[in-house]
Amino acid sequence: MSVVGIDFGTLNTVIAVARNRGVDVIVNEVSNRATPSLVGFGPKSRYLGEAAKTQEISNLKNTVGSLKRLAGRSLNDPDIQIEQQYISAKLVDVNGQVGAEVSYLGEKRQFNATELVAMFLSKIKQITANEIKLPVSDVVMSVPAWFTDIQRRSLIDAAEIAGLKMLRLMNDTTAVALGWGITKLDLPSGDEKPRRVAFIDIGHSNYTCSIVEFKKGELAVRSTAFDRHLGGRNFDKALVDHLHKEFLGKYKIDIATNPKAMTRVLAAAEKLKKILSANQQGPLNIESLMNDIDVRAMITRQEFEAMVEPLLNRVHVPLEQALADAKLTKDDIDIIEVVGGGSRVPAVKERIQAFFGKPLSFTMNADEAVARGCAFSCAILSPVFKVRDFAVQDIISYPIEFCWEKDADIPDEDTSLIVFNKGNVLPSTKILTFYRKQPFDLEARYAKPEELPGKIPAFIGRFSVKGVKATGGPDDFMICKLKARVNIHGILNVESAYYVEDQEVEEEVKEDENGEKKDADVSIFMMSESTPSTAGLKKSYAVVDAEEGMDARQSKRRKTRAENAPDSLLGQTDVDLSDRELISESSKAMDTDAAKDGKPKTRKVKKQVRKGELPIVSATQSLDEKAKHAAAEKEAAMVMEDKLVADTEEKKNELETYIYDLRNKLDDQYADLASEEEKAKIRAKLDACEDWLYDEGDDATKAVYIAKMDEIKALAGPIVQRHFEKVEAERQAVQARIEA
Template sequence: MTTVVGCDFGSLNTVIAVARNRGVDVITNEVSNRATPSLVGFGPKRRYIGEAAKTQEISNLKNTVGFLTRLAGRSIKDPDIAIEQDFIAAPLIDINGQVGVEVSYLGKKEQFTAVQLMAMYFTRIKDTAAAELRAPVSDIVVSVPAWYTDAQRRGMLDAAEIAGLKLLRLINDTTAVALGYGITKTELPGPEEKPRRVVFVDIGHSNYTCTVVELRKGELTVKATACDRHFGGRNFDKALVDHFAREFKEKYKIDINENPKARFRVLAACEKLKKVLSANASAPLNIESLMNDVDVRSFLKREELEELVRPLLDRATVPIEQALAEAKLTPADIDAVEMVGGSTRVPSLKSAIQEFFGKTLSFTCNQDEAAARGCAFSCAILSPAFRVRDFSVHDVVSYPIEFTWEKSPDIPDEDTSLTVFNKGNVMPSTKILTFYRKQPFDLEAKYAKPELLPSKMNPWIGRFSVKGVKADSKDDFMICKLKARLNLHGVLNVEQGYYVEEQEIEEPIPEAKEGDKKDPDAMDTDTNGDKPKTRKVKKQVRKGDLPLSAGTASMDQEAKLASIEKEQSMFMEDKLVADTEDKKNELESYIYELRDKLEDRYAEFVSDEEKAKIREKLETTEDWLYEDGEDALKAVYISKIEEIRVVAGPVVQRYFEKQEEERQERQRKIDEEAARKKAAEDAKKAAEEEAKKAAESKDEEMKDAPAGDADKA
């Protein structure tokens, strides 16, 4: 069975969707939730990922990491990382130029890069999907923020590969939403008609994206995208936490900023309070024994919340204005405004956006699951195993990309840079670059406008070396062609290099068609029997390939293999710990279960001597379990279960033999009753047959009797 999985890898939660049953379903995790916390935690025995990480988060803050997607492809010097440290309790550190964390794992300090952390989470996604679908999962499409750079996208691709997943496409989150929205619409305009213009506003936990899309039958074209990377639910929560921190310091003389666990509890309470205020005019906040055995109470009105987040609300329409300006459209040109993301439930945000457009907002997409559904559709489109309605997706380049190179000594006036992919160009896209060279050369790719990048990120994308270049026999330039491609993932590569030669070839001159104007002074001639006229033209003919080598932000193969091996090792360690815990729980349950059954189910099958012996064994094992057996090996728990089964075996055997006898007796009675009924039915049928035959015989006799006899009768 082929499975097609789409994943909305969010900063707070992750949603997994699958294409099946002629549609798309969102699947649930091990505790039946449709969204899984995007968290990875580390403990003395194992890792905790997803729901398990959320359960232990408050007691293990320093070893639990969230906001994984916001760490990808970053360095510790990135100003955004300082902002992320406000939301992540685990210490962020530098690991070979990448941001990572230092945590306590298996009783010692360990360091993991952002890519390794994402790979751990991808392993959980893979496991969750496989458990639900009861089939192995390999192909996946994942959504990412539209502002992701080449390095961040490569980090996501590396993480998926480490987890054993084949990432078919990285798709921008609002593009995924637009795909899920458009592919199900049957009333879209045709190719020659005016397109349906829709603005998708996605405000999530940490990110605000606005995308302007044109939709036609079977086609989606992104016209423009604008983002605010620091606008979302967590910014509303932080404003509330800071407000209550000031209030509690003044009112209760406690400073929650000095106690990470206390601040985290206030954060959790503020998140709930914010949701309540989205539907109610006011709400209370109560936390027992917050810190120093102090209970805190407060109350907040919706108007007060709006005043606290006024700086955010003042920015509410900025990404929309930017996206419309880049698309060269006005609010009047827009046919619909689709709202997605958890934070679009905030009434003041909805009001500000509705007022800007002057039209009713639309909420036809599922606010929390739309991106995951779009990813699943994209995966189904890319998978050969599924038949999906033809639907092409044209995204746009977020940042302009240029190539630079050293000036050739043979071409003194040569330009040394070229912007190859401009902002707003369609993606995926391929360009052919031509160079005239006599020796091997290098070129670098970088973002042309570093000021557009998130938080002063390094604009460098990659360095590409072209080998095998040399002058020809006449000491002329080799004409080198390089194929640069911005692929489905939004990742840039120089995929191919080759050289061409100019050759003079003859080609026929096209004959004038009837109706073409003739030169009035031209003399008519008879051309019958002459050969067709030809002309000599110079054309470039491909002659051979040029070897290429590349250096990019992707992990090198050796480091990747080491990470794969480490991830597999940690996965097996987690599995062993989980299996051991299951066996420990099984032993504990078996002790209590057998003790109850001795007084109930097995009472008539056990002698006093046997009962005493079994009870003694149970008590001994129970004492061991809660003392020396707290941290035993899986095999030891299995052996303890077997030891109890050996002692209790004769009793259990007698019980089951009795059960089997009773079952056979019941079956015998059922069989006898069935045979009796069958005999009765057979007898009844035989009697009916005899009666029928007698009636038929009498009728025959009446027919054969003389008329007089009939009258007498």
């Protein structure tokens, strides 16, 4: 079982694996430590990763990049218009999600963003499996903190389509923070002031700053702020815009009219940008860019910085926001760690340093820190790997509210409530209480749509609570409890619902091994505040915080606890931590009849006793199982097809090489071992095969190449045998001489 971390970048993807002695970044099939995040399509197969990059210039219309930024988005989103500037394939609408239209296997085909991401992840899976020689399933993958529910669901669907099990989608900077913290042995403990680190990641397309507090064995993200549209590619674009104008004047060519020229200038601009990170000036030369014209330019760092001044002026914004959200000042930050390829621009570093007024740290590998952090997270979450426990507590990026229809029986009921605020810890579970006589629906949505990227709709999901009916009791309402959870991926679900009844019970007060009050009836839940009295019903709901803290430890603890959890009155055993925590919380507030004479302590409490489950029908933005299954089969078929094409190509190459080799050997080591007649016959066969290869045999099947090879081998067999015998005889002669 493997433990894998994936930094799925806009430009490059980095894979890290946990091995016995630590975490290593692995190389792909051409020994690169990062793989281009690109998929391409050809007449016979797909080109994924490096192959897509190699083909890019000659296959622009069928090459798609910026994959993660397409996931879960729609074509009419203004953000997607921005992406189209960086993507050479045509973006189209595919059943509501953006996708690409390409020519594949000689046909026009459309693939949606989830499918495109799945294709790339399936390549990442292959690269990893080839390198570590183990099957790959469990992964932790990075995601920008600003990704919403629908974007995250798309990435998880894509991973599943590719046959990967997502243990966690982890925010980029949180992954960096984990990688930083897990290796530190001197973190503050107990009541000491936590160590505060600002993690800054500037990638190819986006820029994030998280402020994170560390203590021994744990980290808590305090705030995360971002610029969704600031990264290396914006700097490249500034250079391209400049060169566009310069070439118009100097060479009278308009690169904007020629996609191939544009792509070549973009690639050259990126190279020039990197040169300018280390030098005061740099050249740009492109031969025969357009209309047979060679272009050249020389740009100084100063000129470059003037071009990107508007971008540099945005650098301080997320930093300020992150401090404000964390309610901290610059002086509270102990360390500023900077990662991401985009941070290598000297002027960017200068702006960040000027903002904080202190030196920056570059102790982490700028290109690999995210992937390494993800691999650590995967190791922590994986049941098969032992790693120092380190708890990771992240936060929610946008407030989430629930809305429902007014119940006619409850006159002054509200119809919406913000359940998860921005900055709420993640993962987190909250219990919602409703008083109802019949089944009802509720909708979850982002409370501030204007904060969402582009035009992402506020809608998150619709949840129908079934099985609700009038109780026939004094107030006739069923008290319905809904468990809403933002999970470890940052995705919202209503995970379960049940109903309770008010009862007075006497119970023993026990202490469990953690010194925590253990409640026998874990199904019983008491609200600590605003408990509506069923008599004078005022408010129809109450939300009680059941926040979970440190996910890593708890996700393990959770398993054992669920197993050990005593059966409830109804015999349900699937009680999760949040309930238990709630109970211990609310129990504290209760009176206990603590007998001092050694008799068991008991207390009389009014409790809501769990009476039964309520079925929930969820409509979220994940693919349903059937669609996911179909997509997975489609992907698996394409993987097989690609493999067949690759194998065929390999057999063809083998045949070509064999022809060439044999022809040489006939003049060399086989020369004296065959008659002229035999040799002439084989040569004729080789010539015929070669002619065939360059003609109709150029595009034959694997079986045909193998058959051709066998035909030649049959002809050459006797000679090869004679050669073998000759070599063997010589060997024996040498052996005999040694033994004599």
